[in-house]
Amino acid sequence: MLTRLHEPVTLLRLRLAGLDLSPGEEKAITSLPVRAVSLAADQSIIREADRSQQSCILLQGLACSSKVTGEGKRQIVGFHLPGDMPDLLSFHLGTIDTAITTMTPARIGIILHEHLEELFTHRRLAAALWRAMVSEAAIHREWVVNVGRRRGIARTAHLLCELVCRMEAIGAIDGDNFELPLTQEEMADALGLSIVHVNRSLQVLRQQGLITWRGPVLRVLDRPALMEMGDFNDDYLHLAGRPGDEGCPVDRRSRSS
Amino acid sequence: MLTRLHEPVTLLRLRLAGLDLSPGEEKAITSLPVRAVSLAADQSIIREADRSQQSCILLQGLACSSKVTGEGKRQIVGFHLPGDMPDLLSFHLGTIDTAITTMTPARIGIILHEHLEELFTHRRLAAALWRAMVSEAAIHREWVVNVGRRRGIARTAHLLCELVCRMEAIGAIDGDNFELPLTQEEMADALGLSIVHVNRSLQVLRQQGLITWRGPVLRVLDRPALMEMGDFNDDYLHLAGRPGDEGCPVDRRSRSS
DNA sequence: CGGAACTTTGAGTCACTTCAATCGGTGTGG
């Protein structure tokens, strides 16, 4: 099904949060040809064949990027939420060095690189994509710290905090509840821990009254305490509307195009 | 000392490896105003004050980005070699969430963001900077895997392999020797290990005849074996000249500007 | 009701850490 951006536009907008678009920019986004595709859980998002021809935007559902070591151990290196463009880098690199997999049933919008190029001709849109890319890299850096220097319990709490904040930023959180349909195995692969250890870490968080996690719904009972426990500070997420995060010079200028 | 790009240009070019520049692009680079600054080892590269006003390019020496946990443990999240632009992201984000520190005496070139903007108007140069950014992110992802899923010895070997390959890519390697003036403490902070364990891991690598590391000079005695030991594959570095790494569509097109 | 997938629990083991001391090189002041 080839369509124009309807719901996607609202998502793309979230990524550009804080930007009021000029008519030209508006049009560039809404006229972007996008093919919407539905996927089951645990499906690879990347088809070998057309790697360097297209990228996608996650519309609904949860996905992750992962790599596997020579010993067969999997490490998830990042989660993708609705509005993210997990394989945007293929546009610039021509290859992708991670597997990108849905973790829930999902819908993605596929955008051909030739069309994506259009967006890049708008400097402020290009800058917005830059910012998305750069803040993804910032998340990776924090993950290195998390996996490298925090022990199991803090590490687990930290990841939960990140997910809460990111979910919140895209409005996918309801009070203190939100859907987090991850298995403990997936948590383990994201945290560089064993399943058993994740299970025990979560028990501690529960016993201390910080969270509840029954079924797919995570409830954060005591956010400050969870952040404390996870040594968490959301600066690295570069969420919109923070002082010092004004974006690049291009944005601060009057609208062009 | 305000200067024009002399030696820096050769470095910037390395980043763009494989691109033959048009006269316009050539000029954009060589006319870029750059202030060269010499720094001692263990100096912070970022001065609080002008964070969002300028970025730098590392001309000589070795630097790293690091973060510190609430418990005071340091994690190095990436190394910077000559030619890298460690704080390029400040151009897009306005803030930097890591400390950037010299690890040896170093020279950096400081470029004002207003001048950097000039480069971004050249689409192929902008694309080249994108690629630099994106491949840095790819390195971060591999670090997450390394720290999360490989044991001490493999982890250590893997990092050495990365440094060898990156050094080689910028021509900073002589045969199998190259200058790697890191302390074991710095290695430990990069690997998420204790100093003691790094020391013992290195001993294994030496005893197995894979490396020699006396003083600041690392010699790789058996590269294939070291790569084997470190479960290393250099795909993620996206070094120039690899099949599938043709860069983005902008590059594949005829020169503009 | 049965089976698959996930969670939870227990117990033993190991990789890695921490603590603490020694060794070796290098620079400096006397």
Added chain:
DNA sequence: CCACACCGATTGAAGTGACTCAAAGTTCCG
């Protein structure tokens, strides 16, 4: 030129966080 101090590398030994193995308990779903 030597004594001392400092920094980094190395070693030993004890402790522990996290892993592995294995089994049992749950939940979900056809």
